[in-house]
Amino acid sequence: MKCADVEARLSAYLDAELSAELSSAVRGHLRACDACRALAEDHAHVIGALASLPPAEPPPALWAAVERGLAAAETVDARRSPWSLGGARLWARLRPHLVPAAALAAAAGLAVVVIESRRGGDAPSGSGGAGQTPQAPGVASGEPGEPSPGSATAPGSLSSPPDPDVGASPPAPSIVQPKVDIDVALAAERARLDDVYRAAVAELAEAAAEERAGWRVPEQRAFDARIAALTRTAELADDVEARERAWQALVSVLQRVALGERVAEVRR
Amino acid sequence: MVRPRARPTAASGPEDALLIEACRRGEQRAMETLYHQYKRRVFGLVHRIVGAADAEEVAQDVFVRVFRGLGSFRGDAALGTWIYRLAVNASLSHVARRGRRGEVGDDELERVAAPEEARRDPRLSERVEAAMAQLPAGYRAILVLHDIEGLSHEECAAIMDCRVGTSKSQLHKARGRMRELLGPALAAERARGGGPVPASDDGGEGLA
Numbered sequence: 439m440k441c442a443d444v445e446a447r448l449s450a451y452l453d454a455e456l457s458a459e460l461s462s463a464v465r466g467h468l469r470a471c472d473a474c475r476a477l478a479e480d481h482a483h484v485i486g487a488l489a490s491l492p493p494a495e496p497p498p499a500l501w502a503a504v505e506r507g508l509a510a511a512e513t514v515d516a517r518r519s520p521w522s523l524g525g526a527r528l529w530a531r532l533r534p535h536l537v538p539a540a541a542l543a544a545a546a547g548l549a550v551v552v553i554e555s556r557r558g559g560d561a562p563s564g565s566g567g568a569g570q571t572p573q574a575p576g577v578a579s580g581e582p583g584e585p586s587p588g589s590a591t592a593p594g595s596l597s598s599p600p601d602p603d604v605g606a607s608p609p610a611p612s613i614v615q616p617k618v619d620i621d622v623a624l625a626a627e628r629a630r631l632d633d634v635y636r637a638a639v640a641e642l643a644e645a646a647a648e649e650r651a652g653w654r655v656p657e658q659r660a661f662d663a664r665i666a667a668l669t670r671t672a673e674l675a676d677d678v679e680a681r682e683r684a685w686q687a688l689v690s691v692l693q694r695v696a697l698g699e700r701v702a703e704v705r706r
Numbered sequence: 707m708v709r710p711r712a713r714p715t716a717a718s719g720p721e722d723a724l725l726i727e728a729c730r731r732g733e734q735r736a737m738e739t740l741y742h743q744y745k746r747r748v749f750g751l752v753h754r755i756v757g758a759a760d761a762e763e764v765a766q767d768v769f770v771r772v773f774r775g776l777g778s779f780r781g782d783a784a785l786g787t788w789i790y791r792l793a794v795n796a797s798l799s800h801v802a803r804r805g806r807r808g809e810v811g812d813d814e815l816e817r818v819a820a821p822e823e824a825r826r827d828p829r830l831s832e833r834v835e836a837a838m839a840q841l842p843a844g845y846r847a848i849l850v851l852h853d854i855e856g857l858s859h860e861e862c863a864a865i866m867d868c869r870v871g872t873s874k875s876q877l878h879k880a881r882g883r884m885r886e887l888l889g890p891a892l893a894a895e896r897a898r899g900g901g902p903v904p905a906s907d908d909g910g911e912g913l914a
Contacts, residue, residue, distance in 0.1 A: 449878040455859075480885045480892045487834045488853040488884075496749035497762055500769075501741055507770035 439463045444474045448481050628678060635672065635685040642689060645696035664691060722785045729776050737773060744772075744786070747855060748793045754835075754850045755797035755843055756804075764800050768793045783864055790857075790865045794847050801843040830891065837887035845880035852877050 444467045450456050451464045468475045643665075650658055668691065671684035725743075728736030748768055753761040771792050779788055838846055844866075851862045852873070862873040885892060 446878075449881055450874065455874075477885075479895075480888075481881055483892050483895050484834075484881050484884045484888060485853055487830055487888075488849060489856070491831055491834060491854060493746055494750040494753040494761070496745045496765065500745065500749065500762060500765055501738070503762065503766040504741065504769040504773075507766050508773055511770060511774060 439467045441467075441471060441474050444468070444471070445477060448478055452478070452482055452485060628681070631682070631685070632673075635689065638689055639669075639685075639692060642692035642696050646692045649695050661695070723781070726776055726779065726781075726785065729773060740772075741769060744789050745769075747786075748789060751790065751793050751847075751850050751855070752797050754838060754854070755794070755846050756800050757839065760800060760804070764796055765793075768796045771796065787861055787864050790851065790855075790861075791867070794851070794865055798843050798847065833888060833891050834884075837884055840887055841880060841883055844876065845883060848873060848876045849880050849884070853881075 444451075444464055447456060447460065447464055451461060454461075456464065468478055650661055653661070665688065668684050668688040672681055672688055675681045675684060725736055725740055729740055745765075749761060749765045752765045752768060756764050768789075772789055775792070779785070783791070838849060841849070847866060848862060851857045851865060852859065857865070859870045859873045859877075862877075863870045866873065868876075
């Protein structure tokens with residue numbers, strides 16, 4: 439064992455973390471090497487001195503200070519709305535609504551692809567393409583298997599023009615029908631999501647307003663502008679994912695402000 | 707011959723669960739009991755990481771976090787480990803926010819001069835504390851947890867959220883840095899021919 443090997447293992451040796459064989463080897467080296475022995479003694483002195491340090495006695499007033507800190511925190515809690523106090527619960531309440539929306543969005547995308555594929559195949563002759571899409575009805579109708587009641591709507595609500603050959607071509611209605619279900623279900627889900635988010639935002643906004651009242655005017659303006667922009671996107675964006683992102687951002691900003699956090703984008 | 711020292715083992719108190727439940731219900735006596743059970747360990751840790759000037763403020767913050775966080779404490783770690791983790795995180799965050807303002811400078815080390823007399827340095831504790839103040843906060847934390855509080859590397863790693871190997875290497879580097887900072891004093895100790903300062907077998911309370 440060389441000096442470098444011993445030096446690298448000194449802490450482990452002194453803490454009795456080496457195997458018996460390694461400890462013996464280190465000890466044997468220390469017997470023969472003055473420099474390493476001096477190093478080991480220094481390390482042992484450091485360790486011993488640290489362990490012998492007198493305890494740092496907490497000041498008698500510390501408990502009173504802790505009680506004051508707890509009282510202050512509870513006073514702040516009392517000013518907040520239940521929404522702002524239950525961040526984790528808020529997301530637990532919202533999360534179940536986010537997954538079906540994403541699944542529906544994915545299903546809608548799939549259905550559109552199938553429909554576009556079907557249209558493209560039917561356009562030239564109407565015979566060759568039909569044979570290419572026997573699986574389409576099953577694929578497309580499988581996803582919206584739990585549409586809301588009433589979502590199995592009449593052809594009059596189709597967003598695309600009705601197919602004039604619908605009566606002569608049996609597969610066509612079953613291909614178009616899923617898109618109707620998805621559109622309606624998606625709209626219903628979106629409306630339900632919006633309602634949930636609006637309720638959350640309304641409650642959080644009340645708590646955030648209390649924090650905002652203590653800010654400087656430029657900060658209040660920046661905050662208001664940020665909230666207005668997010669609200670516009672959340673209410674008006676056609677894209678489902680963009681709406682969700684905006685709602686989530688809105689809730690997040692309001693929640694952080696309501697909790698007293700100095701949100702970077704509005705506290706410059 | 708320089709030999710390994712004995713180390714205390716960490717123990718877990720079965721009464722912690724009852725104490726935690728009582729604290730969650732807001733029972734004053736339980737909260738005071740928990741405070742008194744951990745006040746020296748928390749304050750000692752905080753004191754040696756952030757320094758005397760800010761120790762009370764940070765220790766207060768730690769205990770407020772402890773009592774407000776007990777509701778979400780799931781018992782995955784021992785109560786003591788969890789409290790230490792809060793204390794280390796609060797202390798390191800405080801040091802990071804503060805920067806190097808208020809830390810002991812080289813001048814202070816020089817003021818604690820090496821002793822002339824050939825006997826056990828009566829100011830060794832001061833010298834060690836001053837040397838510790840020269841270390842990066844992370845080194846201070848591992849020295850306090852392992853060498854002063856007597857925790858195992860597994861406990862240190864859990865508290866500092868790092869690997870056991872990292873805890874060991876940090877400790878080795880921290881001790882090496884302490885040896886450099888205490889160089890003259892250690893040379894004097896060696897010249898006196900005294901053995902290393904004995905580590906007390908009951909030096910650490912272990913984790914409850």
